[in-house]
Amino acid sequence: DPxxxxxxxxxxxxEERIKGGDGARWENDxxxxxxxxxGAKDRHDRNDxxxxxxxxxxxxxxxxxxxxxxxxxxxxxxxxxKKMSIEETRKSLxxxxxxxxxxxxxREHQVLIIVGxxxxxxxxxxxxxxxxxGFADGGKRIGCTQPRRVAAMSVAARVADEMGTKLGGQVGxxxxxxxxxxxxxxxxxxxxxxxxxxxxxxxxxxxYSVMMIDEAHERTLHTDVLFGLVKDIARFRKDLKLLISSxxxxxxxxxxxxxxxxxxxxxxxxxxxxxxxxxxxxxDYLDAAVVSVLQIHLTQPLPGDILVFLTGQEEIExxxxxxxxxxxxxxxxxxxxxxLPVYANLPSDMQSKIFDPTxxxxxxxxxxxxxxxxxxxxxGINYVIxxxxxxxxxxxxxxxxxxxxxxxxxxxxxxxxxxRAGRTGPGKxxxxxxxxxxxxELEDQPIPEIQRVNLGNVVLLLKSLGIHDIVHFDFxxxxxxxxxxIALEQLYALGALNHKGELTKxxxxxxxxxxxxxxxxxxxxxxxxxxxxxxxxxxxxxACNAAVFYRPKAMVIHADAARKSFWGAPIVGDHMALLNVxxxxxxxxxxxxxxxxxxxxHRTMKRARDIRDQLEGLLERVEIEPxxxxxxxxxxxxITAGYFFxxxxxxxxxxxxxxxxxxxxxxxxxxxxxxxMPRWLVYYELVFxxxxxxxxxxxxxxxxxxxxxxxxYKGQELEDPTNKKMPKQKGKSARELTGE
Ligand code: CDP
Ligand code: MG
Numbered sequence: 045d046p047x048x049x050x051x052x053x054x055x056x057x058x059e060e061r062i063k064g065g066d067g068a069r070w071e072n073d074x075x076x077x078x079x080x081x082x083g084a085k086d087r088h089d090r091n092d093x094x095x096x097x098x099x100x101x102x103x104x105x106x107x108x109x110x111x112x113x114x115x116x117x118x119x120x121x122x123x124x125x126k127k128m129s130i131e132e133t134r135k136s137l138x139x140x141x142x143x144x145x146x147x148x149x150x151r152e153h154q155v156l157i158i159v160g161x162x163x164x165x166x167x168x169x170x171x172x173x174x175x176x177x178g179f180a181d182g183g184k185r186i187g188c189t190q191p192r193r194v195a196a197m198s199v200a201a202r203v204a205d206e207m208g209t210k211l212g213g214q215v216g217x218x219x220x221x222x223x224x225x226x227x228x229x230x231x232x233x234x235x236x237x238x239x240x241x242x243x244x245x246x247x248x249x250x251x252y253s254v255m256m257i258d259e260a261h262e263r264t265l266h267t268d269v270l271f272g273l274v275k276d277i278a279r280f281r282k283d284l285k286l287l288i289s290s291x292x293x294x295x296x297x298x299x300x301x302x303x304x305x306x307x308x309x310x311x312x313x314x315x316x317x318x319x320x321x322x323x324x325x326x327x328d329y330l331d332a333a334v335v336s337v338l339q340i341h342l343t344q345p346l347p348g349d350i351l352v353f354l355t356g357q358e359e360i361e362x363x364x365x366x367x368x369x370x371x372x373x374x375x376x377x378x379x380x381x382x383x384l385p386v387y388a389n390l391p392s393d394m395q396s397k398i399f400d401p402t403x404x405x406x407x408x409x410x411x412x413x414x415x416x417x418x419x420x421x422x423x424g425i426n427y428v429i430x431x432x433x434x435x436x437x438x439x440x441x442x443x444x445x446x447x448x449x450x451x452x453x454x455x456x457x458x459x460x461x462x463x464r465a466g467r468t469g470p471g472k473x474x475x476x477x478x479x480x481x482x483x484x485e486l487e488d489q490p491i492p493e494i495q496r497v498n499l500g501n502v503v504l505l506l507k508s509l510g511i512h513d514i515v516h517f518d519f520x521x522x523x524x525x526x527x528x529x530i531a532l533e534q535l536y537a538l539g540a541l542n543h544k545g546e547l548t549k550x551x552x553x554x555x556x557x558x559x560x561x562x563x564x565x566x567x568x569x570x571x572x573x574x575x576x577x578x579x580x581x582x583x584x585x586x587a588c589n590a591a592v593f594y595r596p597k598a599m600v601i602h603a604d605a606a607r608k609s610f611w612g613a614p615i616v617g618d619h620m621a622l623l624n625v626x627x628x629x630x631x632x633x634x635x636x637x638x639x640x641x642x643x644x645x646h647r648t649m650k651r652a653r654d655i656r657d658q659l660e661g662l663l664e665r666v667e668i669e670p671x672x673x674x675x676x677x678x679x680x681x682x683i684t685a686g687y688f689f690x691x692x693x694x695x696x697x698x699x700x701x702x703x704x705x706x707x708x709x710x711x712x713x714x715x716x717x718x719x720x721m722p723r724w725l726v727y728y729e730l731v732f733x734x735x736x737x738x739x740x741x742x743x744x745x746x747x748x749x750x751x752x753x754x755x756x757y758k759g760q761e762l763e764d765p766t767n768k769k770m771p772k773q774k775g776k777s778a779r780e781l782t783g784e
Contacts, residue, residue, distance in 0.1 A: 102335055104320035104474055110462050112316035130206050137165035139310050146170065146308060147177045150285055154278060155302045158289035160310030163421040163467050166289050167199050167258050171231050174254050180230040184253035189236040191264040193219045194388055195419035198395055200233040220558050221655045236266035241558055243509055248277050249284065256287040259419055260298060263492035269502050272518040275302060291418045292456065301520050315466040321479040329431035330359060332476045334366045336429045337409055341381055348426035349408040351416060353461055355435040355450050360385045360411045380406035387413045389590040398422055417460050428465040428473040430458060439498040439527060445707055446498050447732045454490045458482065494523045499531040500561045504540055507547045508555035534689065537756045538565045553666040559583065566686025573682040575673035576663055578623055584656035585622040586728060586740060590648045592625060603643040611716040616676055617742030619683055621716050626652060684744050685752040687726040692738065694723050703761060712737040
């Protein structure tokens with residue numbers, strides 16, 4: 045009933061001032077023909093440098109603009125900002141003026157929805173205001189969740205800086221496999237996934253006085269589950285304050301969900317942003333991005349940094365290389381272009397560089413994933429290049445296959461991206477797609493993650509928290525019924541749930557590990573196969589989720605030879621190869637020099653070692669004594685015990701098909717088994733690029749499937765118990781040779 049809805053006193057709602065951020069407006073469908081020529085009227089007018097650099101050029105058409113706010117933000121150049129003290133910077137943020145009202149609102153209401161544009165100071169300032177107002181007195185903590193690791197780390201570092209303390213002291217962060225907090229920590233930033241795990245140890249979040257669920261608009265799976273959990277505990281913990289903060293203006297949905305909680309709006313301030321579209325669709329958006337960066341750099345005045353949105357590390361590296369290549373030849377003739385990548389797995393020392401002010405006479409180009417859309421704010425950006433894509437995982441409930449796809453972004457995301465150009469001055473956003481595509485091909489809003497991913501993880505966690513009736517859990521948007529059913533079935537097949545859907549002892553132990561159910565199961569199975577030392581090494585190597593090997597262009601032959609030296613004999617799979625890498629590294633006493641000689645990323649290895657140490661601690665917690673095995677069969681059986689869903693078989697035509705759903709898949713070109721082509725495989729995950737690729741594959745014998753998952757596989761499904769390899773002989777057909 046909307047009439048019962050609580051309203052917040054006018055004192056701290058300045059709704060009429062919020063004009064920016066409401067999306068691109070379509071004045072009319074008649075596109076203006078004003079082609080944006082980057083200042084140079086004609087190709088032939090240009091000097092030689094320009095022609096040398098740019099043999100092609102992209103024509104953009106201006107069609108729309110994001111309106112700015114009436115109150116213009118103060119224009120602060122990078123140099124001026126550098127001179128500003130931390131205190132002055134804090135005071136310059138939009139949220140500063142409303143700090144008193146904010147604290148009053150928190151005192152008055154248990155749940156508050158906070159809305160304010162990205163960069164207004166929600167994440168860094170609000171927890172500090174609460175701290176200053178005494179909300180952390182009496183040994184309580186103020187928590188703040190972030191959907192992304194990088195954001196949790198960088199924000200905590202920033203806040204520690206602002207408070208003049210060391211990171212990990214009063215201000216700390218906690219992300220998976222990395223806890224940078226101490227007993228003294230009162231402001232704790234963490235990923236949403238970590239807070240979910242904290243519920244296992246502290247179901248009522250007793251140590252917190254305030255919990256801020258930040259970036260709520262991102263609607264990540266973990267944030268969505270947190271909504272239901274925190275709403276529940278707020279009912280019996282009247283002293284717990286909840287803040288749900290979001291960068292988008294449609295907070296009504298959050299307000300309704302939290303029993304009509306009032307909304308606290310922080311008026312945003314933004315300069316107008318002109319939006320340009322390509323005149324025609326671009327076939328290669330990476331190439332188009334490179335060209336656009338150079339076009340801007342060569343024609344647009346300084347200062348004014350560029351932000352490019354790409355889908356992942358690989359794309360970022362490709363564009364980075366191309367830019368270095370293209371600017372190298374003219375290094376002395378053009379202004380310096382500082383190229384800075386930002387993505388989730390980037391080492392933290394390199395991440396912090398993006399916040400450094402750009403030196404005069406240079407331009408910064410930040411190549412970022414959609415982490416820079418809302419969770420991280422970079423000052424000084426005047427140009428945004430938006431190819432219109434992001435990486436998204438999705439789960440096909442029918443085939444049970446989980447994918448990482450590159451998909452087109454939503455209109456809401458496109459407008460968020462554009463808005464990043466107008467923070468420190470009027471901006472320009474170049475969309476590498478047509479105005480028609482924006483209007484007709486982009487969805488209005490992104491689909492919440494909970495409605496498109498595998499829920500095994502979350503269901504196991506909820507069961508461990510004693511929530512049995514998952515179907516009726518209080519979801520903001522419920523997941524599809526069939527996805528829930530599949531999750532329950534998979535957990536049953538893994539042995540985590542019994543036939544009544546209750547958590548088993550195995551399931552309880554599995555939930556102790558901050559891993560997917562399959563990986564957790566593999567770890568627990570290593571007890572039986574007496575190879576937990578090897579298995580946690582493999583887990584650690586896979587969990588660091590970053591490239592282990594590097595392949596410099598000039599040294600490809602050497603790098604590939606080094607990589608092959610870890611494949612072992614016989615070659616049985618990528619898991620074993622990763623294990624070999626780790627063990628050899630350990631033999632050298634974790635030497636950096638050795639990594640260098642073998643084209644291995646030392647940083648990735650160090651992280652793997654950290655993760656491994658933590659997994660070792662968790663083994664102790666579930667009372668598994670670490671044992672080591674030199675027999676690859678037992679290790680591979682343990683892998684199979686976790687990953688038996690991900691099983692594929694080579695058919696008579698020489699194609700891999702998943703065993704359960706007969707889905708065609710391919711061995712990833714980087715795999716050591718690419719040429720081996722064993723008959724039976726389990727894989728770690730499927731990635732979809734040009735084809736459906738299995739990443740990290742492991743050769744198995746079909747009879748192991750019956751041993752590790754007798755309730756899941758029937759003998760006749762595995763009708764080829766001979767387990768022969770595909771013969772590579774010519775002449776005879778594969779069919780004759782395998783007898784199929
Ligand atoms: O959360 P919200 O988007 O509202 O803003 P914020 O993340 O609190 O950022 C406020 C200001 O702090 C921005 O101007 C950022 O540039 C700055 N900041 C920073 O300098 N370094 C960080 N690691 C995070 C924020
Ligand atoms: Mg924020």
